[in-house]
Structures are given as structure tokens and as C-alpha cells.
Amino acid sequence: MRLTQILLAGLLVVSAVVARADVQWLDRIAAIVDDDVILTSELNHRLDTIKTNIARAGQSAPPDEQLRKEVLDLLILESIQLQMANRVGLRIEDEELNQAVTRIAAQNKMTLEQFRQALISSGTSYLELREQVRREMLIQRVQAGNVNQRIQITEQEVANYLESEEGQSRTSPDYRLAHVLIPVASDATDGQRQEALQKARKVADALRNGASYDKLPFADVSGSDLGWRKQNDLPGLFADVAPKLRDGQVADPLQSASGYHVVKMLGSRGVNELVDQTKVRHILLKPSAIRDEAATRQLAADLRARVQNGESFADLAKKFSEDIGSAQEGGSLGWTSPGQLVPQFEQAMDNTPVGKISEPVESPYGWHIIMVEDRRREDMTDRLREQLARRALHDRKFDQELESWLRKIRSEAFVDEKI
Numbered sequence: 125m126r127l128t129q130i131l132l133a134g135l136l137v138v139s140a141v142v143a144r145a146d147v148q149w150l151d152r153i154a155a156i157v158d159d160d161v162i163l164t165s166e167l168n169h170r171l172d173t174i175k176t177n178i179a180r181a182g183q184s185a186p187p188d189e190q191l192r193k194e195v196l197d198l199l200i201l202e203s204i205q206l207q208m209a210n211r212v213g214l215r216i217e218d219e220e221l222n223q224a225v226t227r228i229a230a231q232n233k234m235t236l237e238q239f240r241q242a243l244i245s246s247g248t249s250y251l252e253l254r255e256q257v258r259r260e261m262l263i264q265r266v267q268a269g270n271v272n273q274r275i276q277i278t279e280q281e282v283a284n285y286l287e288s289e290e291g292q293s294r295t296s297p298d299y300r301l302a303h304v305l306i307p308v309a310s311d312a313t314d315g316q317r318q319e320a321l322q323k324a325r326k327v328a329d330a331l332r333n334g335a336s337y338d339k340l341p342f343a344d345v346s347g348s349d350l351g352w353r354k355q356n357d358l359p360g361l362f363a364d365v366a367p368k369l370r371d372g373q374v375a376d377p378l379q380s381a382s383g384y385h386v387v388k389m390l391g392s393r394g395v396n397e398l399v400d401q402t403k404v405r406h407i408l409l410k411p412s413a414i415r416d417e418a419a420t421r422q423l424a425a426d427l428r429a430r431v432q433n434g435e436s437f438a439d440l441a442k443k444f445s446e447d448i449g450s451a452q453e454g455g456s457l458g459w460t461s462p463g464q465l466v467p468q469f470e471q472a473m474d475n476t477p478v479g480k481i482s483e484p485v486e487s488p489y490g491w492h493i494i495m496v497e498d499r500r501r502e503d504m505t506d507r508l509r510e511q512l513a514r515r516a517l518h519d520r521k522f523d524q525e526l527e528s529w530l531r532k533i534r535s536e537a538f539v540d541e542k543i
Contacts, residue, residue: 152164152165152542153542154166154167154196154199154541154542154543155196155199155200155539155540155541155542155543156538156539156540156542157200157203157204157207157537157538157539158203158204158207158537158538158539159207160203160206160207162196162199162200162203164543166199167192167195167196167199167543170195170198170199171191171192171195174191174195175191192543196541196543197534200534200537200539201530201533201534202259202263204533204534204537205262205263205266205267205533206259206262206263206266208266208270208533209262209263209265209266214262214265214266216258216261216262220261221254221257221258221261222236224257224261225239225253225254225257228257267526267529270529271522271525271526271529272518272522274525274528274529275518275521275522275525277514277517277518277521281517282510282513282514282517285513285516285517286509286510286513290516291513291516293354293356294512294513294516295394295509295512295513296354296355296356296394297354297355297367297392297393297394297395298352298353298354298392298393298394299352299353299354299355299358299366299389299391299392300349300350300351300352300353300389300390300391300392301349301350301353301358301362301366301387301388301389301390302331302337302347302348302349302350302387302388302390303337303347303348303349303350303362303385303386303387304324304327304331304337304340304345304346304347304348304385304386304387305347305382305383305384305385306320306323306324306327306345306377306383306384306385306386307320307382307383308320308382308383308384310381320383320384321377321379321384323342323345323384324377324384324385324386325376325377326342327340327342327345327377327386328374328375328376328377328386330342331374331386331388332374337349337388347386349390350362352391352393355367361378361380361385362378362385362387365378365387366387366389366392367395369387369388369389369392370389370392371389371390371391371392372388372389372390373388373389374386374387374388374389375387375388394505394508394509395505396503396505397503397504397505397508398501398502398503398504399461399462399501399502399504400461400462400499400500400501401459401460401461401499401500401501401502402459402460402473402474402496402498402499403458403459403460403496403497403498403499403500404456404457404460404473404494404495404496404497405437405438405441405450405454405455405456405457405494405495405497406441406445406447406450406455406457406469406492406493406494406495407424407427407437407440407441407444407445407447407455407492407493408445408446408447408450408489408490408491408492409423409424409427409444409445409446409490409491409492410446410489410490410491411490411491420490420491421484421486421491423444423491424484424491424492424493425483425484427440427444427493428481428482428483428484428493431481431493431495432481436454437454437455437481437495438454438455438456439454441454441455442454442455446490447489455495459500459502460473461504466487466488466489468485468486468487468488469485469487469492469494472485472492472494473494473496476494476495476496477496478496478497478498478499479496479497480495480496481493481494481495482494482495482496
């Protein structure tokens with residue numbers, strides 16, 4: 125692992141409960157970075173933490189002078205990015221921060237309170253950890269905002285990736301199989317083999333009739349969950365049959381040298397991904413200093429009545445809607461999929477029949493009236509594969525572009541190192 129990766133990993137290992145050395149705070153400046161300063165005490169503190177993380181990883185730390193220089197460079201880059209976040213007004217709200225710390229606690233198999241107590245017991249400040257997480261979240265947002273706009277992915281790149289060995293492996297379907305083995309000894313007689321086959325058929329019938337693979341009506345037979353696996357990761361005997369099974373379907377017994385196998389498809393992903401979609405328009409109205417909440421809701425109700433009396437929804441959307449993205453399209457949001465819209469909007473949309481208009485509904489964005497134009501069930505398998513390909517290509521390019529961007533902002537910043 126490169127040292128830089130170890131250093132960055134050290135930042136993110138705030139989720140681990142690590143021992144800290146006592147820090148002596150000094151009134152010396154290690155570096156001036158634009159409008160900020162890095163204190164020697166900050167440098168020493170981070171240096172101690174990273175040394176601990178390197179030791180915990182079972183690796184050897186580089187010479188102190190080299191490590192100190194690289195840690196200072198890391199703190200300089202952090203300072204530049206945090207100042208960028210401050211200039212554009214980026215904030216991490218307490219609720220969002222609480223959720224992030226709770227996830228860290230869960231990763232350590234603890235409740236938030238257990239995690240807090242573990243930190244205190246190890247001598248680590250819980251409040252200090254929260255602030256470190258807040259800084260990391262700000263840095264991640266600054267990086268995403270600046271690096272993502274540098275990334276371009278063409279249709280040809282997506283097509284090439286999907287045709288590659290890596291792409292086919294990464295975007296191939298996932299299967300979750302339950303497996304039950306009825307063993308047959310290598311020296312079994314024909315009669316014993318026939319008896320095992322009959323039992324396997326009874327197991328298959330039991331599974332088809334709703335029995336659980338781990339609670340079968342046979343005292344000496346129990347199954348197991350193979351978990352989510354790609355087709356290539358399945359045992360060869362099952363790899364051919366898995367694509368032929370629908371969710372919940374049970375295959376006929378399969379024979380191998382060890383006996384008879386019964387498999388049930390517990391679930392699949394990336395196969396016939398049928399999604400219920402809704403074609404919808406809306407008009408968005410936002411309360412303001414001029415128009416309060418009640419007046420905004422009343423205007424939404426009035427516009428709904430005008431549409432019901434024969435006026436064009438699209439024309440009214442162009443005139444009144446405050447959703448800049450859809451207003452000029454007559455309020456059209458096109459075909460939408462589950463999870464694409466905020467819950468309040470989606471619930472009202474789902475409860476509105478085709479060709480009808482919803483009552484005014486409030487969301488975090490304001491008040492909406494919603495017209496449902498059509499519904500369909502669409503096979504999204506190919507589109508989801510393309511999304512997976514784009515995500516993989518994006519992740520690959522992000523790492524490359526991030527390094528380039530970090531070098532750029534470092535070269536443009538005013539930095540005066542004092543040590």
C-alpha cells in the first residue's frame with residue numbers, strides 16, 4: 125500500500141477505537157496556508173495517530189523526517205479544501221453528522237452510546253471524533269463537486285467496458301440460492317441411490333409447497349443459503365441451472381458424485397429487472413415573503429380547479445410553476461422510477477389514477493399539484509447494466525482526476541512551511 129493511501133486511511137479509521145498518546149500543545153506554527161495556519165501541535169497529533177494506524181496495520185513506518193513531511197503535506201491539502209468549503213458556504217448539519225457517526229458505530233457492531241463509551245475508555249474525545257468526521261465529510265463534498273465535473277464518460281467507453289471481461293463479470297446477474305444435499309455414499313447400491321433420489325424429489329416438492337430450506341420436514345436433511353453470488357462464482361453444477369430459474373422456483377434434483385442436490389432461487393438481481401414507471405407532470409409553488417404557506421396552498425388548489433375546468437395543465441405549468449427544470453416543458457418530468465422523487469411526491473403520485481390530478485401535496489420543495497399521464501412496467505436490465513458500467517468507469521476516473529486536482533489546488537495555494 126502506498127504511504128499516501130495509508131495516511132488517507134488513517135483519516136477514515138476514526139471508526140476504530142485506537143489508543144492516543146498525550147499531546148503537548150505548542151504555540152508554534154508549522155505552516156501558513158492561504159488564510160489558515162497549521163500548528164505544530166496539530167501536526168504532532170496527526171503524526172501520532174497515523175503512526176498508531178500504521179502499527180495496527182502491521183506495517184513499518186517510514187523514517188520520521190519523511191513521515192512528518194508527508195503528514196504536513198496532507199494537513200496542507202486538508203486546509204486548502206476546508207477553506208474552499210467555507211468560501212462556498214458548505215455545511216454539515218448535526219442530524220447528518222449524527223447519522224454518519226451512527227453508521228461508524230454500526231460498522232464496529234456497537235450502538236452509538238456503546239461507541240461513545242468505548243472512545244472515552246480509550247482516551248479518545250467523542251467530540252473531537254465528531255469534528256474530524258465533519259471535516260472529512262466536508263472534504264469529500266468539495267472533492268466530489270470539483271472532480272466530478274472533470275469526468276466525461278462516452279457511450280463508446282460504456283459499450284467497450286460492457287464487452288470487456290471485467291465489465292461482463294461486474295455487470296453479470298447476481299443469484300441467491302438455497303441448497304439442500306441428500307448425500308449418497310460412493311459405494312451405494314442402485315437401490316440406495318434410488319432411495320436418495322426419491323427423497324430429493326420430496327425435498328423439492330416440500331420447497332415448492334412453501335417449506336423453508338432450513339426447516340424441512342425430514343429429520344436428517346437441512347439446507348443452507350449460498351448467499352449472493354455471480355454466476356461464475358457458483359459451483360459448476362449450479363451455474364448452468366441458475367439462469368433458468370425464476371425467483372422462488374425450485375430445480376429438479378441434480379446429481380453429482382456426492383449425491384443429489386436441490387436448489388431454490390431465493391432471489392436474483394440484474395435479471396429481468398422490471399420496474400413500474402409513471403409518466404407525470406407537476407406544478408411547483410414555493411412559499412415566500414410575499415406569499416405565505418396558506419396562500420401558496422390555496423393557489424395550488426385554484427390551479428387544480430382551473431385544469432379540471434378545461435385549462436391546459438402544460439400552459440399553467442409554464443406560467444406558474446417554480447420548478448425551473450420542468451416549467452418550460454409544461455411541468456413534464458417524463459417517465460419516473462421508484463425512489464427517483466421525494467417520498468411525499470411519490471406517495472401522492474402513486475395514489476393518483478391515470479388522467480387525474482392530485483390534491484395539493486407538500487414536499488420539502490413546496491406545494492405541488494400532480495398530473496399522472498400514464499403508467500408502464502419497463503424492463504430496466506440493460507439500463508441498470510449501463511449504470512453499473514458508468515459507475516465503475518466513474519470510480520476509476522475519479523481517482524485519477526482527484527490526484528490531478530489535488531496537485532492543481534496545492535500549486536495555486538499560498539503555502540509557507542515553517543519547519
